[in-house]
Amino acid sequence: MSTRHDITLTVNGERVTRLVEARRHLIDFLRLDLGLTGSHAGCEHGVCGACTVRVDGEIVRGCLVLAASLDGAEVTTIEGLSDSGEVADLQDAFVARNAAQCGFCTPGMVMAAADILRHHPDATRAEIREHLSGNYCRCTGYQAIVDAVESTLTARKEGVR
Amino acid sequence: MNDMPTPASIGLSREDLPNSYIGRSVPRPNVPKLVQGRATYTDDVAVPRLVHAAFLRSPHAHARIVAIDTAAAAKVPGVVRVFTGADLAKVCDPWVATLEHLKGMKSAPQYPLPLERATWQGEPVVAVVADSRAAAEDGVAALAVEWEPLAAQLDMETALDPGAVVIHPALGDNLVFTRTAEKGDVAAAFASAHKVVEATFVTGRHTGVTLEARSILADYNRAEGTLTVHHSTQAPHMMQGVFAKQLRMEEGAVRVICKDVGGSFGIKVHVYPDEVAVAAMARIMGRPVKFVADRFESFVSDIHARDHRIKGRIAVDAEGKILGFDIDDRTGIGPYSVYPRTSAIEGNQVVNLCGGPYDFANYRCTTTVVFQNKTPTCQYRAVGHPIATAVTEGLVDLAAEALGMDPIEIRRRNLIRDDAYPYTSPPGMRFEGLSHHAALAKLLEMVPVERIRADQAEQRRRGVHRGLGFASFIELTNPSPFMYGIGGARISAQDGATVRMDPDGSVVVLSGVTEQGQGTDGILRQIVAHGVGVPVERVKVITGDTQTTPYGGGTWACRGAGIGGEAALQSAIALKQQILQVAGTMLQAAPGSLDIVMGEVVERETGRARMPLGELGRIVYFRGDTLPKDLARELVQTRHFITKEYPFAFTNGIQASWVEVDVETGIVKLLEHWCVEDCGRVINPLLVDEQVRGGIVQGLGGALYEHCVYDEQGNLLTTTMADYLVPMSAEMPEMHVGHVETPTNESLLGAKGAGEAGTAGAPAALMNAINDALRPLGARVTEQPFTPARILAALGRI
Amino acid sequence: MKWPAFAYERASTLQDVWRLRAEHGEGARLVAGGQTLLATLAFRLSEPSVLVDITRIEALRGVTVQGSTLRIGALTRHAELGRDPLVARHAPLLAEAVPYIAHPAIRNRGTIGGSLAYADPAAELPACVVALDATLVLASPAGERRVAAREFFTGLLETALKPDELIAAVEVPAATPASRSAIVEVARRSGDYAMAGLAASLSLGADGRVSAPRLVYFGVGNGPVLAAGASAALEGKALDAGAIAAAQAALARDIDPPSDLHGPPEMKRHLARVLTARALSRFLPAAEAAS
Structure with missing residues (x-):
């Protein structure tokens, strides 16, 4: 019976190999083993959304994923998403609208909002609110966040035309 | 040149000047790092030799600690050391949280870990330090504590009755504090009134739920004799003093650093026993110790608030003129008053604030603050305001209903006139200048009342129940030493800023106020850029380090902009004057004939560029030999600011809430929300507006969802985020924010606080909206949170 | 809280599951999406000795139609359930239920088998499979047995699953034009x-x-x-x-x-x-x- 596992996976486009404890969740793996502190542990029981990251292309709660299960997986964190430039416009919109205050929810919020940009380009304000409804923000009234996502969707659609 | 600057002379009301940043929606400089995950919260700080703490917390509301067996825990792999209360008491003194100006107030000594008894479920009792948090928790699981459960005093209503469990026998009873404010002749006013209406209001015990939990990393360096604390706090200088005093050190030997802080809302301005324990353990071990509360322990150990029951009466004459308020408030604060602000302030604020927006003569309000065996309560965003506003505005709406008067009309008839200032309220609050009627007028420009009322009538015919509710409010900001200092607490009401110019012409400001997301860094940058005359991009802001920033109180009670901002503005103006002195010498011009615009020294009259600040910096810093020997060339200035005329800078505002109540399910749908507030000079509308919205949502959360629920043994039942419901995006309404600006004359900047206005008024506006919806059905709710069960019960459906 | 110490094993086949269960006995817990199990482990209310990861067992995957029966593999994630055309056509109730289940990030991991096995009384999918008169296919070393959904849920967080069984699939009678x-x-x-x-x-x-x-x-x-x-x-x-x-x-x-x-x-x-x-x-x- 092994309590430690060698895993090799791709994180933000880089291949990493680590020996992890079986009880390590993905967020502690990212933060403690890889030094990627942009992902946050807000509740560690799957409710607040601060730990939202991508695994194999889809958003997940990082605190509800066993790091040991990710051998061969592809993980994208806020650091990788930012460096890729995929959501630079969304991030600019967050800045322009002050859609982040303390910022602790923000990486998870951006990951969830990026999911809207990819999968729901025609989302309405109500649908944006619904899609982000699992990401807790205590500081803003959510309105600036919805504004930022909505304006990014609009700008992308206009850019396409 | 040395004329006293005025708001007009420095262009505070002008947006046409090139570097007039005050009043403009300038994006905050620290948001890019937040959206890219590059911030540094306390848990992100990496230091060598770090160990991690976890706490065994009392499973009982009240119990004697018979024995603690640490042997098995000490053997758990990874565990480094185990500490009990007795271990920490050797290096750490207890504290007692009372304030001298709160007459008769009492509380008991509190240790970082208790010596004999645990007095609430969740109180930290034993600490385990290990090489990882997981291992420390394994150690906690291996601890064996023998408890003798004691009878617990849970109900605040019976806390003073004969037979109550006296939580601290040495104090004689469970009374922490009581105060009655009385003005006029209440009995006569009520006896002669046209109508008297009364109700009992309950505000639910809730808590802050900062997304970043309380976090601390303390490191004691034996070689230097210094304690360095990375701390998620609002008040680094205060905590420096606390750690020094409790650990018997010199203040100068303690450094508190807070980098990014993931929300505070008052939660992170208090002294928590587990955090002091961490500092004490670092002191003993001579190495860094970290503690980050997990969410479950946050719910039982972060301060709670708002646990009040208020009986209120209002008397009105036939024209709807308010004759008086008569209010009795009771609150339970847990087993200890929280250090150093104390837990009597919230009740005291209720006494100070009830009836606040209105002009009336007769007032009686009593608060009774008692101990109980629950999590301690203390100051949380908009301390006392949502309670006082709900009672006041609930009663005003009841009076309007009794009179058959429109809720807007009764407010119009009673709000303090805009030309009545200065004004002293019945409980003695002094208002420098408020704008209730202007705010009401502005609100009515924004809220389509006629259209809403027509829709309401139409929907009612279809069995859909919608309601519109209003709430006027006042908010206490910019506190002077009258809040805490006069009571003996080492809580600074003044604040300082140092502004300097570096060789490249860039400007650095170091401030004693702190940033937890409000935008402190952003507004300080704007203020200093405006004051010195440089582009905002050329200003760097440094906050949150007791070793480098001027001494100050930090950020709480809406003082960041009004106090810290003014200190920064004064420093910036002084630096500009000094730069112009040097420039005048270099350019052989009278300093008064020069100005600084967008980083260039220019001729004041013509605007002709004379010298970039970078060139001036080059000469001052590298070719000082070319300057006259006696020229003062320190390009750095520090100013401190404190309010002097008024104990507090009150602000005001009014909110409106438009809701739909599903009378079959009791679910309240928030349709739209409006807020007009007057925080004096608005430095950055973008920041103020979303901060107001965030405050509204926090108020709506407390009114609809958030509730710390206990069982009959005093166990908190709502210890997960699936049980303690916070407001989320799907249910929150679109919110419209408007402003009236009545700058305070206490400062050049004229800014008052804005951060608590939303929270102060939202619950009352929502309550009145729900009751407006329910009125045709004969139902009314006054107990928060307004859950489906309570609404259905009020409707008689269950 | 941090999860208690446990071991982790990955099963590639059902045979692996039977073997690991035989080795570890009651201390072994199956984990698929983990959206309930891993959340509850953070309370440290149970301390399994080993988590057996079943997510890569091919036999538990897939949505197919056989005659008038829709077969949904236990590892089908909520998000997949919500967008699967066969589910939408033959068991629209399940598709309609998906948006009610937590939030997108949870739906990307959580599985129908996990939801049914955990049997939360307030969860949507257990009620849906009973309403649809579905049949649960339970696998064990002895083979498969079928249990009507209405008989599967036996009490608070309790099911008819025997210690050596797991949910392999759900079989739903396909909707007819008369179905509502x-x-x-x-x-x-x-x-x-x-x-x-x-x-x-x-x-x-x-x-x-x-x-x-x-x-x-x-x-x-x-x-x-x-x-x-x-x-x-x-x-x-x-x-x-x-x-x-x-x-x-x-x-x-x-x-x-x-x-x-x-x-x-x-x-x-x-x-x-x-x-x-x-x-x-x-x-x-x-x-x-x-x-």
Whole structure:
């Protein structure tokens, strides 16, 4: 019976190999083993959304994923998403609208909002609110966040035309 | 040149000047790092030799600690050391949280870990330090504590009755504090009134739920004799003093650093026993110790608030003129008053604030603050305001209903006139200048009342129940030493800023106020850029380090902009004057004939560029030999600011809430929300507006969802985020924010606080909206949170 | 809290599962999406010795139609359930239920097998599979057995799963043109577990009469509650206000809700009545004509 596992996976486009404890969740793996502190542990029981990251292309709660299960997986964190430039416009919109205050929810919020940009380009304000409804923000009234996502969707659609 | 600057002379009301940043929606400089995950919260700080703490917390509301067996825990792999209360008491003194100006107030000594008894479920009792948090928790699981459960005093209503469990026998009873404010002749006013209406209001015990939990990393360096604390706090200088005093050190030997802080809302301005324990353990071990509360322990150990029951009466004459308020408030604060602000302030604020927006003569309000065996309560965003506003505005709406008067009309008839200032309220609050009627007028420009009322009538015919509710409010900001200092607490009401110019012409400001997301860094940058005359991009802001920033109180009670901002503005103006002195010498011009615009020294009259600040910096810093020997060339200035005329800078505002109540399910749908507030000079509308919205949502959360629920043994039942419901995006309404600006004359900047206005008024506006919806059905709710069960019960459906 | 110490093993086949279970006994817990198990481990209320990861077992995957039966592999994630065309066509109730389940990031991991095995009384999918009269395919070293969904849920967080079994798939009778289904619930916030909910399924004949009605309530008992009385009150009736009222009245004897943090039992009874009308009203001739 092994309590430690060698895993090799791709994180933000880089291949990493680590020996992890079986009880390590993905967020502690990212933060403690890889030094990627942009992902946050807000509740560690799957409710607040601060730990939202991508695994194999889809958003997940990082605190509800066993790091040991990710051998061969592809993980994208806020650091990788930012460096890729995929959501630079969304991030600019967050800045322009002050859609982040303390910022602790923000990486998870951006990951969830990026999911809207990819999968729901025609989302309405109500649908944006619904899609982000699992990401807790205590500081803003959510309105600036919805504004930022909505304006990014609009700008992308206009850019396409 | 040395004329006293005025708001007009420095262009505070002008947006046409090139570097007039005050009043403009300038994006905050620290948001890019937040959206890219590059911030540094306390848990992100990496230091060598770090160990991690976890706490065994009392499973009982009240119990004697018979024995603690640490042997098995000490053997758990990874565990480094185990500490009990007795271990920490050797290096750490207890504290007692009372304030001298709160007459008769009492509380008991509190240790970082208790010596004999645990007095609430969740109180930290034993600490385990290990090489990882997981291992420390394994150690906690291996601890064996023998408890003798004691009878617990849970109900605040019976806390003073004969037979109550006296939580601290040495104090004689469970009374922490009581105060009655009385003005006029209440009995006569009520006896002669046209109508008297009364109700009992309950505000639910809730808590802050900062997304970043309380976090601390303390490191004691034996070689230097210094304690360095990375701390998620609002008040680094205060905590420096606390750690020094409790650990018997010199203040100068303690450094508190807070980098990014993931929300505070008052939660992170208090002294928590587990955090002091961490500092004490670092002191003993001579190495860094970290503690980050997990969410479950946050719910039982972060301060709670708002646990009040208020009986209120209002008397009105036939024209709807308010004759008086008569209010009795009771609150339970847990087993200890929280250090150093104390837990009597919230009740005291209720006494100070009830009836606040209105002009009336007769007032009686009593608060009774008692101990109980629950999590301690203390100051949380908009301390006392949502309670006082709900009672006041609930009663005003009841009076309007009794009179058959429109809720807007009764407010119009009673709000303090805009030309009545200065004004002293019945409980003695002094208002420098408020704008209730202007705010009401502005609100009515924004809220389509006629259209809403027509829709309401139409929907009612279809069995859909919608309601519109209003709430006027006042908010206490910019506190002077009258809040805490006069009571003996080492809580600074003044604040300082140092502004300097570096060789490249860039400007650095170091401030004693702190940033937890409000935008402190952003507004300080704007203020200093405006004051010195440089582009905002050329200003760097440094906050949150007791070793480098001027001494100050930090950020709480809406003082960041009004106090810290003014200190920064004064420093910036002084630096500009000094730069112009040097420039005048270099350019052989009278300093008064020069100005600084967008980083260039220019001729004041013509605007002709004379010298970039970078060139001036080059000469001052590298070719000082070319300057006259006696020229003062320190390009750095520090100013401190404190309010002097008024104990507090009150602000005001009014909110409106438009809701739909599903009378079959009791679910309240928030349709739209409006807020007009007057925080004096608005430095950055973008920041103020979303901060107001965030405050509204926090108020709506407390009114609809958030509730710390206990069982009959005093166990908190709502210890997960699936049980303690916070407001989320799907249910929150679109919110419209408007402003009236009545700058305070206490400062050049004229800014008052804005951060608590939303929270102060939202619950009352929502309550009145729900009751407006329910009125045709004969139902009314006054107990928060307004859950489906309570609404259905009020409707008689269950 | 941090998870307690445990070991991790990955099973690639069912044989691996049987072997690992044999090795570790009761200390072994299966983990698929982990959205419930891993959240509860953070409370340290249970301390399994080993988590057996079944997510890469091919036999537990896939959505297929065989004759008039829709077979949904246990590892089908909620998000997959929500966008699968076969599910939408043959078991629209399941597709309709998905948006009620937590939030997108959870739906990307959580599986139907996990939801059914955990059997939370307030969860949507257990109620849906009972309403659809589905059959659960349970696998063990001895082979497969089939259990009707209504018999699978045996008590609070308890099921008919034996220690050596796992859920391999769910088999749902494919919807016919006469089939009607709806899920409605009352939750405080989007994605929360319901204070009360109803998954309803029935057939509407050409004559407008109801047959095979199955009203299954959730959040009101120890598990999904198939309301026998309320369902019987509809059988053979033309669906109208009277029939709905009869079902509401009969419901009183069908459910015996506990109190919880949201309110007393009477609140849940009341909500169940309200939901009964809201779900059934969708199948009224006027409502169907309007949609």
